[in-house]
Amino acid sequence: MKVLKGKSLKRNGSIDNLTSPKKNKRTYLTRSSTKNKTILNEGGTTELLISGDLHLEPNQGFWSELSEETASNLSESVVSLALSNGRKVLFTCSGIAVQREGYVTRFLTSASLAKAFIDEKEHHDNLKVEVRHEDNVVIGFLGEYDVDCNIASVNVQNFPDVQTVVFMNLLEFPPHVNVVAVGCDISGKLITTTGELNCLSGSVPTVMTATCKISKVCEGGPLFDCDGNFLGMNLSFSTEGTLFMPKVRLLEKFWQCCTSLEEVKFPKEVRVEESSNGEIPNSHQEVHQDLLNEYGNGNLGSLGYPEPPKSMLNDGVILANNFEEPFGDICGRGVWSELREAVASNIHGNIVALASFNGEKRFFACTGCLIEWNGCTTILTAASLIRDSYLANKIVENLRIEVLLPNKELAEGTLQHYNLHYNIALVSVNDLCATQPLKIQHRWRDNRELLAVGRIFKSGKLMAARGLQFSTVVTHDCKFLGYTTCAITKAGIGGPLLDFDGKFAGMNFYDKYAGGTPFLSWDAILHVLEPFKTKRTVADAGHDGYASHLLDWTIDGDHSVKFNRWFVPLPFWSRPDDLERYDCEMRSRRPKFVQCVIGGTQVLV
The missing domain is CATH 2.40.10.120 (Thrombin, subunit H)
Structure with missing residues (x-):
């Protein structure tokens, strides 16, 4: 060409x-008429x-x-x-x-x-x-x-x-x-x-x-x-x-x-300082500076981050793939002003942030939402919170879970159930009660504009990014994922995908190089949660008794023969120019396909 x-x-x-x-x-x-x-x-x-x-x-x-x-x-x-x-x-x-x-x-x-x-x-x-x-x-x-x-x-x-x-x-x-x-x-x-x-x-x-x-x-x-x-x-x-x-x-x-x-x-003269969905171009540098100011004396390891190389400290390095990176609009600004007051208030009251700790070292951080499930209020989140980073079908045992509630109070969380294949987990908090928890059974219209919502564990910031669902076929293991144009960061993993009426559409995951944000739809989540109602909890069964090495949790229509992998990029320090080149290279390596039928034959192009 x-x-x-x-x-x-x-x-x-x-x-x-x-x-x-x-x-x-x-x-x-x-508007002009034919005479204009x-x-x-x-x-x-x-x-x-x-x-x-x-x-x-x-x-x-x-x-x-x-x-x-x-x-x-x-x-x-x-x-x-x-x-x-x-x-x-x-x-x-x-x-x-x-x-x-x-x-x-x-x-x-x-x-x-x-x-x-x-x-x-x-x-x-x-x-x-x-x-x-x-x-x-x-x-x-x-x-x-x-x-x-x-x-x-x-x-x-x-x-x-x-x-x-x-x-x-x-x-x-x-x-x-x-x-x-x-x-x-x-x-x-x-x-x-x-x-x-x-x-x-x-x-x-x-x-x-x-x-x-x-x-x-x-x-x-x-x-x-x-x-x-x-x-x-x-x-x-x-x-x-x-x-x-x-x-x-x-x-x-x-x-x-x-x-x-x-x-x-x-x-440059038309580049926005802050986009309509609140993306902040300089947030990398802001997060980097805040972290160094607070944890600069060799204590970044407590957050699960590597220390910056001394040879790079004067190069304006940034911490890529961190858990403190904001996305979208902060609550009260941007897209939040387009929501009805009751909807915005209900979203605020149902979104929590979670962090898991291995001893005193933070292992993972993500978002969760309060849902009505099996007669009580439970936190729905991503199993990445407890998954072993190197083994798709293993969790890290004996992690401590902390939950940052909507009122900014910290509470101890208990892992109730999880499904590593679909990256879903349920976490409970004693005496947790929501006035109006999210209901997963609500249906939503595919053509509606959507919100990906998240909360940062360290700062408590509540965020939302707007977007639309789009059709694509990518190389993710899980074949039940949809994709939206809502742009999130790692902090949004496990957060809900909602419509502008606050109805639950799915749960968000993170794939930096897929060209969109993957999500598992509400109906698939219901199928995944159904066996939990009769299954003993992790505490009752014990880790060995609860874990399964066989795919006995797959939902109807899933013919997988191995566990889905849910890759989450690890944090690392980089010079800004090097990071941009790295991201471009990773995107170019990512195959992109769209399903077509040509001459009666189904193909990927």
């Missing part, structure tokens, strides 16, 4: 700024120079056939992309939301946007890409692109209310199936046109056609079937119909052309 790195906007690992906006500045475009010739922004008016019908009415018949949930997902996955010089709109097309991690969202579109940028860059010095979804408009930054493969990416920060398309459950392309091409014009209005696929059964070429008649503004937008399944990206309209890139091929080009979102760097 030929990637135009010489002409791309990547220089020295960063992305060129297509404008010079102030930090966190947004440009708000007014200008749009308003914060700097005056922008003249529309785009020809063609940009204001086609959405196909009402098509939308009426969809469920409310499917229609919402479709409409939230497409945006308008407008290239302008700050005064005139020079080019416009549509884009597809394909990836979201933390506060960064990536859109894919056709390479026509990159071509327009290259052509217009010779005549304009202040080019920018305005990304619009409904009334939300932000400045985007052109990322990698490949003109030969007709694909380009646009990255944005802090862009709410978009739904990434799902590449999983890829189907064959049967001929004459009904489809709809979706686009978004510069006013934020959706444009849809229906048609049929023109293809041979089972064939998945690089480019396919449909009978939909799209306008230029729909180039780069998504193509769906009438069940809401994402089929591909619209490229252009020809005499044969609308040309589109099937999602199988789009996915191939995407992985080849685009880097990880974690490696995307925005211009």
